[in-house]
Amino acid sequence: MQRYFIAKEQFENNEVRLLGEDAFHAVRVMRMKAGDTFIASDGEQRVVLASVREASSTEVVAAIAEELPQNSEPSWSVTIAQALPKGDKMELVIQKGTEIGAYSFVPFQSERMIVQYDGKKEAKRLERWGKIAKEAAEQSHRCRVPAVEPVRSWRELVKSIASYDLVLFCYEREGDAAEGVGIRQALNSWSSNRGSDTSAPSVLLMVGPEGGFTEREADEAEAAGAIIVGLGKRILRTETAGIVGLTCLLYEAGEMGGV
Template identity: 65%
Template sequence: MQRYFVPVEQYGDDSVVLLGDDAHHASRVMRMRAGDSFIASDGKGREALVKASAVSSDRVEGTIVEQLSADREPAWQITIAQSLPKGDKMELIIQKGTEIGAYAFIPFESERMIVQYDAKKEAKRLERWAKIAKEAAEQAHRSRVPDIVKPASWKQLLGMMGDYDLVLFCYEEEGRAGTGGGLRGALEPLKNRRDVRALVVVGPEGGFTDKEAEDARTAGAVVVGLGKRILRTETAGFVALTALLYESGEMGGN
């Protein structure tokens, strides 16, 4: 069943209203008619089965039929800090990371970053990324849309690291020894915990410098490799995210 994330001001006690792109999607793409049902979530824990009562291209009104459980989020809140990649790779990272279960995304600037960051385009880019995250969260039947913060400098990112229970700094040099650079060891203290806030830091196409790795260590990060192979920048975050979710019990078991 089609799902929509609705701003809290459009989500009432007994009714829901879809506006803008959501209303257009419901009426034109999904061919919704009065009497059809959809699921609405306010992204804050409220979720309901809604029956459409009036449908137009710019507004869909609906009546809440049943309150639903909204417990589909991972136990661990895992944020991906991604050095800005070239092209549309960030869109892929946000889309697939949202599907897998990322809690938030922090784009940041690093020394070997290939793309030329343009602050003038920041607002439009953030709007585009937010839309991608919303659509991916709806498709994956998530209970919330991941946060995407404005791009940070390297210094700003270092200052954020103390806010997390675990920071994994993904560094290919740590994986060359073939041991995975201590990823298992880094996760060991978190076993059986349900309230972990973790940050996964991924470098650009050109990788991190030795100085950046040392900076991260000093800021409290655990520098790890992700195996013997060199991963693309758009792949590394998914691997680390999945490993963390597995460790949290997200994939089943204890």
């Protein structure tokens, strides 16, 4: 069933209203008419089943038929920190990361970035990335839309490491240590040091650019508290690494259903 994320102000009494692009999509793309149903969420506290009363390409008015449980969100809050990749690769990371269960995304600048960062275009990029996150959250029936944060410098990202319960730094080591410590090993070690704390953690997953992280960046991240991990024997593309790392994390957390 189609899901829409709408502003809290669009919930009024026992009705919800779809406006703008959402109304156009509902009527022109989904062909909704009176009596059809959809799911609406404010992205925070409410998820409802709504039945269309009136429909036009500019506004859809629907009656709230049922309050629905919010049970599609992972208990672990995993943020993907992705070094800015070239082209539209960031869009893929956001789309697939949202579908899998990422909590938020932090694009950042790194030494070996191929793309030239242009701060003047950031507002437009963030708007585009936010729209992709919203559409992916609707498609995958998330209860909230992951935030896409403004682009950070490397220094800003390193300073933020202390604010997370666990930080994993994806790094391709050379030679005999090419595989590095795996995510399962890192989680086991981290869990044993937590003692009796069983609360769901906030996790930062750091992914480098096409050229990978530098040794200096790895040293700085580790000194700030990050755990250096490998993602296996094969070299992954930058847009693949975060998706794989996120999937491994949520699998180990028991968040991938019956897989």
